[in-house]
Amino acid sequence: MSNSHLFMKSGFVRAPLQNGVGRYVPQLQRIVLKFCKTHGGSRGIRDFIEQDLVEFAKQNPSVVVYLKPRRHRSPVAVAEYLNGDRVWMSLHQKSHSEITKWIEVLRTQQGDVSATRLRKYQFTDHPSIQGPWTPFTFKDPELNVAQLPDPKFGANDRLPMTATDKLRIMFEKQKISEDNVKTGE
């Protein structure tokens, strides 16, 4: 199957606006945590809110944190990014430590990375240091000033192997070199 049927966009490994080269701008804009105050599936998120949320908010002043306590609703985190992506993640029945790790994932990604199919796993602005190969890379520079047709440049260097050469190679191959001879010593 080709790319045409995929509803997933394809892209390369890029950082938005050369993020990190100069200053690093956290790409997470806001995070909304919806949870239930009583249901058991929200236990992990409740522990996170009680223990780690204030720390998180202090360390990430650029991220706006919203809390939505809703009765009889399963816990959910919705993260919105500077490029407009919206990532919905269910936190139902997740433990406190798992939620901490997933929040860290949401904080450090630059958008919905699971929605992009990477065409290549590497990216570079400078794929070549020596200069890419051209048909003139290994040609004699004298060609530039030569008057064509020229007998030197027009000579045929693609002749097939002559019989003499074949015999010579056969002779070389059957020669016994000193390394191959096993002596009694």
Added chain:
Amino acid sequence: MVFLTIANLIRCRGPDEFWRKRKIFRLAAHYIGRRRNCYSVAVRNVHHALVYATKARRLKKQDMKDLWDTRISAACEQHNITAFSMREGLERSNILLDRKSLSDLAAWEPKTFQCLAAVASRKLHLDGFIDGTDQKAPTGKNLNLDNVILDDWLKEKK
């Protein structure tokens, strides 16, 4: 007990026929004509597409390998060494570059590839390996490999 509703169920089809068919139609959304609108036509084409996708995973790897081989042998031809000799020489010198790396070097770093070809031919020359097809001297004889302590390094046991 009397089950009266069973008589009503005789004529209704399964409850999730719509979603079963929707799974197929989603995969056929970019087809043309009846292939994307009629289920019995679509399901055949979708099944074929899935089979081709399965088989193509192996073919893609083979195609990439062939492409790399073509590029490496083209670059080797320019440096007057065969791809076989190049491979043999690099393996004996313990330079274990795969086809992908070699083809990338040949395309983007041509001078490096020239040096690798020279190293491979030098190693084969030191080993007394004779390939029946190489006739001409390797290019890069003005590379001055003697300045690099190449022969000692190549003569070490690999």
